[in-house]
Amino acid sequence: MRLHFPRLTFFRGLAFRYSLFFLIAILLILFFPLVVGYGSSSALLLINAQNEASILTKKTVAQFENVLQPTELVPQTLVQSMENPNISYAEVLRIARNFILHDTVVFGTCLAFEPYLTGKDNYWYAPYAWEKNGKLNTKILGSAEYDYFKMDWYRLPKLLNKPVWSEPYYDEGGGDTLMCTYSTPIYTKINGKRVFTGVLTMDVSLSAIARIVKGVSIFESGYGILISRKGRIIASPWPLRNNQNIVDLANAGGGKATQSAVCDMMAGKSNFTAMDGLEAKRFPSFLSYAPVKQTGWSFGIIFPEKELYKDMYLFLKVMSWIFGISILILLMTTVFITRRMTRPIVRLVEATRKIGQGDFNAPLPVRKSRDEVAQLTRAFAVMQDELRNYIFHLGETTMAKEKIESELKVAHNIQMGMLPRGFATPENWDLFATLDPAKAVGGDLYDFFYLDADHLCIAIGDVAGKGVPASLFMMVTRTLLRAKAVAGTRINEVIASINHELCQDNPSEMFVTFFAGIVDLKTGEMEFCNAGHNYPYILGTDEKIRQLKVRNGLPLGVFDQSDYSFGRFSFQPGEILVLTTDGITDALNTANDFFGEAKLAASLTLLANKNTKVLTELLIGELKRFSSGAEQADDITILALQYKSAGGESTMTSKKAQLKLLNQVSELDKIALRIEELSEEWNVPVKIAMEINLVLEELFTNVVFYAFEDSEEHVISIEFELIGGHELRIQLEDEGKPFNLLEKQVDDVFNKPLEERKIGGLGIHFVREMMSSVDYRREDEKNIVVLIKNF
Amino acid sequence: MEINEQKTDQCVIIGITGRLDTTNYSMLEKKLMEMIDSNHHRILVECSKMDYISSSGLRILLMGLKKITLMKGKFALCGLQENIHEIFEISGFTSIFEIHPTREDALKVF
Structure with missing residues (x-):
């Protein structure tokens, strides 16, 4: 038998599975705090960012106010002073011009008057002064081409009765800077009546404002954006975008959050909100905004969400790397350890496979430790050793047994060879004999031989017991019979003599039941001696059957007695003498029934008038049918002798x-x-x-x-x-x-x-x-x- | 068949001469009963002149043996001819009867 072990693969192995379960458990344990930590720290980061952005927003707005405050304060003071008619406009002009020379933000001022206020010819009169490269230039504005009465910077303060910040615009005459004009209405008391007399303007350069906006920085790429009341971008880090309208940007691709945030900005509200961003490529961002009160502008700070969490992401990334590497090291360690632990088992499996294939010297792994695997290995070694010894002894025993069996076969051949066969049957007689041994060598015997031309000796015997001792005893008996039975002796003397010899040295207390007869072939007379053997059957031609119920003494080998008697029997023509051993009557079938004397007698009755060979074979056939596969327990021996006719004239009286x-x-x-x-x-x-x-x-x-x-x-x-x-x-x-x-x-x-x-x-x-x-x-x-x- | 009796100090000896068979076994039965009734409980049957015994004869001897044994007496046979002894053997009586080769042998133990 070949043992089959499925080959061990790494993924089916204990090492892998153990490591896998171990790692999964560790991952589960670590994952939970990681998720919770991520959630709470991102919330914390957001709160911090909101605070920072709001503060920055307010701070920047305050900066704007600082810049713009003088621009508003100076014209207001001047205009108030002009309510008094005693103050000459020339004085005002001088102060204003002096102011722009010194102020960094304001670079131009204009005092525009109502028609004809300064002279009958002066429909337009608006002296304008501007600073360029530290020098003051002047010119008088107002002509049919430049009718300032229709311009917003003049019209709106007059209409609204209050100072007005214009929408940002690019200066057409001056430098390419974005600018804004603060126009303050002038009222003068003429004849006790407060009358609108003109407008004092201050041209404010927004580059300073833009610088402030550009200086705003939050996180990595967070930026500030300043928009006008109408949504026009005054300043942002992208020059291209300036002058664009923020509403257009929001509508161009922003989500609802962006659009509403922009609306709120333009409405002068302040807030911190998440939105899509305003850039061409949009990504989730945050917006913090607050209004610039004086001008009606709104300032916002925008930064991408990813930058808010960047550190956290970086931290997570580093943590993940550390985590991953740790797990890898852990995996390698556990695999290494478990493989180390299971390696002897794998080797044991290998050794078992070899043992299964018959290699009992397959080396077993050596383990010095005292763990379970080592104990298993030791137990296995003991088993292997015992198995080896067992197989060795089994081999020896089998060889010895085979030797004995072959010797038994030889003994059987010798024994069978001793039995006479191929017999020249005398005229008028018919003889047949068979021996069917139960084991290789048996204890039954039959024999027939001529004593002289007219006398035939026949014999049948059954040694008590089976196997080699019985067969040896049988051979001795048969040899003695041949030696003692000579012409002229009485059969009972022959038997007594054999018995004497057998009794001489019989340590195993064996004995043989024996029937022997000397037949006078001419007369049909037989002298016989039955030493404890089964009674022979006589089959008549009339299908009558009877037994020669004569006993002449004890079986041979039992007791050294000399007084064996003998019987006589006269064959009638056609009669058959059938000698059997108890192997027939004691034959068992599968139901453990004996064949028995009655069945034997009945079978023989049906076989009368057959020749001896046919009779014997049919009887054996009948017996085999009866046994129907049950093991033959004893030797079966039959000797049949028929006296066919008296040969011419009958000598029978x-x-x-x-x-x-x-x-x-x-x-x-x-x-x-x-x-x-x-x-x-x-x-x-x-x-x-x-x-x-x-x-x-x-x-x-x-x-x-x-x-x-x-x-x-x-x-x-x-x-x-x-x-x-x-x-x-x-x-x-x-x-x-x-x-x-x-x-x-x-x-x-x-x-x-x-x-x-x-x-x-x-x-x-x-x-x-x-x-x-x-x-x-x-x-x-x-x-x-x-x-x-x-x- | 003839039956004779001889009384000694030790026992009564009953001698049988001739054939003991179905026709005459009652004679022996009568004699044995007579002996037992007269308190003779030690009986030796001398068979040396008995040349035939049938099963009826054996039955009477068995009966005698049983009765005497019940009375704690002694019942024995002696001098059986060979053929007669064989009949005793076939019937299995040799194992239950006390049989002595001769009258003299028997008397030694009575």
């Missing part, structure tokens, strides 16, 4: 005898007598005769006592038949009610203490134990019991 009895207990004596006669006549051993007598007595008394419900006489017949020399077949017939002794349950009479022993039930037990086979059928309203006794 058959003798018969019959006995008819009434249903009375006293008839038992007849049975005993007849058996005694027959055993002498047929050469039946006394012990066998006694067993037959005992069994027949049980069966007969059963019939007498239980078969008939009436009290009439009934005939019970017994037929005896001796087949060959060593098989007795006895058939018992009665007309009583049906009774199948095979179905009767027999208590296990063995191994029970005296108190639990029942007096009855022994009879059936005797019948089953003592006879080689017992068969029952109901035919023509008769109970027919067939007993076979091999001896």
